[in-house]
Structures are given as structure tokens and as C-alpha cells.
Amino acid sequence: MAMRQGRGVAAVNYPTGMNLGGDPTQALVHSTPTGNFMVSLSSVDLGQGMKQIMAQICAETIGVPTDRVIIDTADTDTGPHCMGTFASRGTHRAGNAVIAAAKEARQVMLEVAAEELEVNASDLDTDGTGNIHVKGAPQRSISIFDTALAAHFKRGRSISGRGMFLIPRSYPDAETGAMKPSTCYAHACTVAEVEVDDETGEVNVLTVKNVFEIGRALNPKMVEQQLVGGSWMGISHALYETTEPYYPSREHGGRDFNEYLMPGPGDLAQTEVIVLERPAADGPYGAKGPGEMCANPQIPAIANAIFDAVGVRIDTLPITPERILRALKANGAEDAGTVAH
Amino acid sequence: MKKVPVQFTLNGEEKAEFVESGVTLLKALREKIGDTSVKAGCQQGTCGSCAVIVDGELRLSCLTLAERCGGAAIETTGGLAHGEVLHPLQRAFNEGFATQCGFCTPGMIMAAKALLDHNPQPSREDVVEAISGNICRCTGYEPIIQAILAAARANSLSAA
Secondary structure, three states, X not given: OOEEEEEEEEEEEEEOOOOOOOEEEEEEEEEOOOOOEEEEOOOOOOOXXXXXXXXXXXXXXXXXXXXXXXXXXXXXXXXXXXXOOOOOOHHHHHHHHHHHHHHHHHHHHHHHHHHHHOOOHHHEEEOOOOEEEEOOEEEEEEEHHHHHHHHHHOOOOOOEEEEXXXXXXXXXXXXXXXXXXXXXXXEEEEEEEEEEEOOOOOEEXXXXXXXXXXXXXXXXXXXXXXXXXXXXXXXXXXXXXXXXXXXXXXXXXXXXXXXXXXXXXXXXXXXXXXXXXXXXOOOHHHEOOOOOHHHOOHHHHHHHHHHHHHOOOOOOOOOXXXXXXXXXXXXXXXXXXXXXX | OOEEEEEEEEOOEEEEEEEEOOOEHHHHHHHHHOOOOOOOOOOOOOOOOOEEXXXXXXXXXXXXXXXXXXXXXEEOHHHOOEOOEOOHHHHHHHHOOXXXXXXXXXXXXXXXXXXXXXXXXXXXXXXXXXXXXXOOOOOOOHHHHHHHHHHHHHHHHHHO
């Protein structure tokens, strides 16, 4: 009877979105009379930071400060079409749609500015702080505020753009079954160290070291925040979370979210997160989807670490003390725990 | 149902309301007084999102009867900022990216305030203990622990 330590490693490829039926997202951008830009989306921000990232993408593409962009995700009945915020697809799909819409709006904006400045639109550039100027002659300039006013009240132009991003449906090859369910993959690798009490079957995760390859981190602090939380959720998937501990029986299942176990502040593993940036060819400014991927590699890494510690392979989640004790017993450890059958 | 008068201060301001007997402080604050900075989560004393400070002690407003709060001094996150100037804890949560969906944040901040009011220089273990009655499902807790420790450090700097 002892505390036994083990170390496990795991690596994952994770698809950004899925296109089993075709996967579109639509975005619309228009300027207000004072040169702020509204982005209409049906993609939902549920705390993952969708609005901030879409504002950054739109601002970067049009060439205005981020605080000049307003993201409206109000209503899926009346807004542009989005398949939804799932499968780590939000940044990638909606981001590409916003880029397309913002490019079109930027072109109209430059055309209006060109008429005001009596130059050719292809000779104009934005300075990123709210002005449009002639390339090489920054003194020949007009503010985006004045450009929008001119478009609305003088020239009758709508500074706006439409964006649609579609990953077309992929059909499996009739002979081989091969198909392309995703165009963009994120990657992760985790090394976990655990301590297993071979008398009680309890697992304590000591350290979790993660490397995540997520394309370009469009907002590094928010990416870090999501990866740290995701790594913790991965530990939670591995060891705690279930609605039916004796599936398909409902016995002993949590009756509400209070009884749905996750690690508390006193149960945290020492966690390390390293980000590798390898921009994706079809990602908005190179971004992939880090959302779900970051909670996956911890699970096999912990299962492997438990095998390393006490020599049992658990292939059912969560890896509860009971499952470990039963496996130890099946392995011939006569004195493993005292589980009632 | 019979209503009872109850008087208390909320973030230093005097409040007087008639509440139904048996109504929780949570319900009175949100629905009678309109302080929606207090969040209604599990409403059975498990998640901590409704935590407020009553006479200097952290209390779960979902398990506290409003009529038992007569004469009390109640503090919520709604009263922490002075105009545009955030409370050091709010600033630390903001700068430390210690909030994601935001639903646990008011309860977390009140739990942290109750801790720092009693113990301005807590250890990591003190912080973990103080927020152990509060559930967060987004951050993994570490950014919250770090933000509270950062607010404590900022307090000690401004006091020095």
C-alpha cells in the first residue's frame, strides 16, 4: 500500500470546425454616419471572447482602431446566418466572413475618400488611427469620420460589405472512405505527472505541462486565459465529470450542476501553458480554433500517467477511484482497497 | 402574503422595503431594490455567486432571509467602484483576465473582499480557502487566485 507516482504523455490533432454538411457563416458590416463600423453576426459570445476577436479582425481589415467597431450578435432570427459557436469554429469561420465583409466596406470607404480628395482610390491608405491619406503624402488626408459623413449626406453611398465564408461539404470516397472533414487542424501535447494511492484509488494530478499549436494567437492574453481554463477542464474530464457514473443506469448521477463535480480551487495541478504559433493558410490572420482542443490532451496523458504509476489501463471516463481499484484487483492485487461488489 | 418592513444600508445608502415574509436577501436585493450585481446561481447555497457581505461577514444571500437583515450594513459589488475608479479587486480581476463568462465574478470578488478586509496579506492557501465556496466553470481558478494576491500586493503598496 503506497502512493505511486507516474508520468504520461499524449498528443492530439484537433479539427477547427467540421464540414460534414457544408459549414457557412455570414457577416455584414456597415458604417454609421460618424464612421463607426457595425458588424452584424449571429455567432454568439458566451464568455470565450468572440466579440473582442471579431472587433479586432474587422478593425485590422478596415484600418481603424478596435474601439471604432461595434459587434452586434443580437438575434439569430433576423441576423446573418451562422451555423453556431461550437467545434472551435467561431474565430475561424466568422473571422473569415468578417474579413470578407470588411474588405468590401473598406473599398467603398476608400472610393468615397478618393472622391473627396480628388485622387484615385488605389492611391489611398489608412493610418490605423482613423484617417485616410494619399500613399507617400500623409498631409493629403481625410478623417474616416468626415468620409462617413460625406458618404451619408453628400454622395449617397453605403459604406458596407457582405461576407460569407463556406467550407464546402466533403463527401467520402466510395472506394476508400477517405474524406476531408476539416481544412484546418490545431495541435497539442501534454505531459502529466500524477500520484495514485493504490489503497484508495485516488488520483492527485501534480503537474500538467501543455504545448498548444493554435495558428496565430489573435489576442495572446485571451488565448492564454482559454488554454489555462481548458487545461483544468481536461483534468476534470479525465477524473471527475459524468452525468451517469453507472451508465446507462441513472443511479448516483448528479441531480443538478452542484453535484456535477469539477476540481475546486484547492485541487489545482501545477499548470504550464506554452503557445506555438504557426499561422494557418486558411485562417483569419492565420488563426485556428483553440477552444475545445485545449481540454483534450490532458485526458490520455493522465490515463497514461496512471498506467505508469500503478500498471492499469482505464479506458472509461472519468477515471474514478472505483475503476482504478477494480482494475488493480483484476490485475491480481488481492489487497487493493476493499471494494464491495 | 403578509409583508414585513425591513431597513438596512446597501453600500452605505439607507434602504427601506416591505418584503414578503420568508423572502431571501438575494430576491430582495435583485427584485425589490434592483441591485442585479448580486447573481442568482444555484439558489441552494452551493455555488457562491450570490455572496454578499453582511456586517463585515461573507454571507450567501440565497440562504439569508431579508427580514433578518434589519439594521445590517450590506455590501455588494454594485457599490465597490467610485464612479469610473474601480476597486483594487475589480482592477486586479480585469488586468489579470480573471473573469470569462463573468457570472461567478461578483461572488468571487465579495469573497475576496471579505478575506482582504480581515487579512490584508493572505497566503495562497488563505485565498484558496476563501474562494472554496465559490464555483467558477471557466477559468480553472488560477487566474482568480493570482488576481486576489495581486490586489493584496497593490493594497500593501498603497498603504506603505
